[in-house]
Amino acid sequence: xxxxxxxxxxxxxxxxxxxxxxxxxxxxxxxxxxxxxxxxxxxxxxxxxxxxxxxxxxxxxxxxxxxxxxxxxxxxxxxxxxxxxxxxxxxxxxxxxxxxxxxxxxxxxxxxxxxxxxxxxxxxxxxxxxxxxxxxxxxxxxxxxxxxxxxxxxxxxxxxxxxxxxxxxxxxxxxxxxxxxxxxxxxxxxxxxxxxxxxxxxxxxxxxxxxxxxxxxxxxxxxxxxxxxxxxxxxxxxxxxxxxxxxxxxxxxxxxxxxxxxxxxxxxxxxxxxxxxxxxxxxxxxxxxxxxxxxxxxxxxxxxxxxxxxxxxxxxxxxxxxxxx
Numbered sequence: 001x002x003x004x005x006x007x008x009x010x011x012x013x014x015x016x017x018x019x020x021x022x023x024x025x026x027x028x029x030x031x032x033x034x035x036x037x038x039x040x041x042x043x044x045x046x047x048x049x050x051x052x053x054x055x056x057x058x059x060x061x062x063x064x065x066x067x068x069x070x071x072x073x074x075x076x077x078x079x080x081x082x083x084x085x086x087x088x089x090x091x092x093x094x095x096x097x098x099x100x101x102x103x104x105x106x107x108x109x110x111x112x113x114x115x116x117x118x119x120x121x122x123x124x125x126x127x128x129x130x131x132x133x134x135x136x137x138x139x140x141x142x143x144x145x146x147x148x149x150x151x152x153x154x155x156x157x158x159x160x161x162x163x164x165x166x167x168x169x170x171x172x173x174x175x176x177x178x179x180x181x182x183x184x185x186x187x188x189x190x191x192x193x194x195x196x197x198x199x200x201x202x203x204x205x206x207x208x209x210x211x212x213x214x215x216x217x218x219x220x221x222x223x224x225x226x227x228x229x230x231x232x233x234x235x236x237x238x239x240x241x242x243x244x245x246x247x248x249x250x251x252x253x254x255x256x257x258x259x260x261x262x263x264x265x266x267x268x269x270x271x272x273x274x275x276x277x278x279x280x281x282x283x284x285x286x287x288x289x290x291x292x293x294x295x296x297x298x299x300x301x302x303x304x305x306x307x308x309x310x311x312x313x314x315x316x317x318x319x320x321x322x323x324x325x
Contacts, residue, residue, distance in 0.1 A: 003193040006125045006168045008052035012043040013118045015110075020045045022108040023072055025063065026163055027054055028154050028281035029102040031082070039153035039163060055101060061179045063103075072105050075139035079103045104161055106135065106142070113141060121165055122145060128229040128255075130166030134203075137161065167231040168193050169317070172256075174219030174247035175238030176203040179262065182306035183237060184209040190221075190310065192233075197222045198243070228254035233291060235315045236261040245274060252285040258316045260309065261294035268292050 006247050012022055027040040042052035059081050059243045066072065072079075076301030082100030086272045108114045124131050130147035137159050147164055155162030163270045172194040173180050180196060184207075185273070194212045197219035198204055215222055228234065234251040235258075236244035247269075253258045257324055263271060269318040275289075295315070315325065 003040075003168045003170075003188075004052060004191050005094065006122075006193065008041045009118060009122045009125060010045050010093035011051040012108075013122060015043070015049075016108070016114050016118060017110075019110045021110060022114070023067060024106045024108055025052075025054060026076070026104045026106075027101065028161065029137040030103050031100045039165075054103065059101060059103075064116060072107065075107050076135060076137055077105045078137070093147060102127060104135065104163070111286070117142060121204065124165050125168050127167060130164055133163045133165055135161045135163065137263060159270070167229045170195065170229070170232040171313070172197065172219065172224075172232060172234045174234065174236035176192060176200070176207045177238045178302035179237040179305045179309075181207060181209060182303045183235065183309055184212045186306050186310045187313075188212060190314070195222070195227065218246065220250045223247060223254060224252040228233055228256045230255040232256045232260035234260070235309055235313075235319075237293075239263065239308075240265075241271070241274065246277065248275060248289055249279040249281065252281060252288050258290065258313050259288050260312070261292060262293050262305070262309075265292060295325075 012024065015022055023044045025042040025044070027036050027038050029038055030036070036054055038054070040054065042050055042054050042060065044050040044064060044067055046067055047127065050060065050064060050067050054060055054063070056274055062081070080100060080102050083247065120131075131144045132147045132155065133142055133144055135142040146165070151164060153164050154166070168277045169192045171187045171194045173194065173196045176196060176198040184194050184196060188209065188211055195215060196207065196212055197217055198207075199216060199218050204216060207214060225235065228251065232254070234247065234256050236247045238244055239262065248259065248261055261268075261271065271291060272286055273288060290312065294312045297304065297308045297311070299305040299308045315322070
């Protein structure tokens with residue numbers, strides 16, 4: 001899940017607690033070019049207030065206008081934008097890219113059942129394990145079942161849609177540097193929850209990236225305390241072994257899907273020796289660490305290095321091999 005979807009659920013909880021009826025929209029499938037992927041969410045009120053996104057803007061505009069006009073009064077509906085539009089409540093809107101988008105629209109009443117359901121979704125996005133949210137198409141109450149470690153975002157069965165929910169993508173940045181600043185900015189725009197850890201007061205005072213959580217602790221301490229889950233990437237970007245090496249020693253003991261540390265090939269060789277000798281890491285643990293970090297873009301400036309780092313994280317998250325790029 002993306003951090004934006006966490007914000008959607010937090011907003012939905014707030015509105016439901018205020019007594020607003022909600023419409024929760026989930027992207028089921030996309031065909032052609034689309035800025036959001038299956039599983040992405042938007043929540044809306046009937047007055048047109050909304051959080052999240054479904055596309056580049058044209059779909060949201062049409063959906064919210066139809067909602068204000070009183071459409072989508074069924075407990076559960078499937079809606080298609082673009083394409084041939086065979087689904088109920090299909091729109092005549094044609095996507096500029098020529099593709100199509102299929103949505104699941106759920107009408108949620110502001111009652112105890114909705115609040116409990118949203119609380120479970122919220123806890124799952126903040127937790128460590130994934131669930132499948134099973135939504136019956138006949139309007140019966142949605143429920144949850146345990147999810148396998150990996151699998152598709154959307155599962156379809158006769159009369160039922162399954163939506164995989166799990167921890168929001170998280171990036172832990174070990175230590176503050178010019179590269180850290182750029183990396184935090186890129187990651188936030190990509191939808192990651194970003195946490196920066198640095199015990200140095202001066203470094204934290206100079207760090208200015210809106211919306212990023214800053215922890216005044218050693219990164220290794222934060223990681224060891226349970227800061228990582230399976231949707232976490234950990235990057236060390238300071239060139240300071242006291243910060244970077246300790247972060248790597250702790251990160252390889254977690255489920256993090258990406259672990260990387262900045263440095264030249266020579267620096268990386270020396271670091272590997274230190275991690276084996278002083279950190280006691282095994283060959284398997286060392287092999288999990290991307291060093292040098294990032295794609296080989298010939299990066300020179302902090303922003304270029306950060307771009308290479310985030311590109312490599314996205315590559316691993318999407319399951320793409322380097323030689324497939």
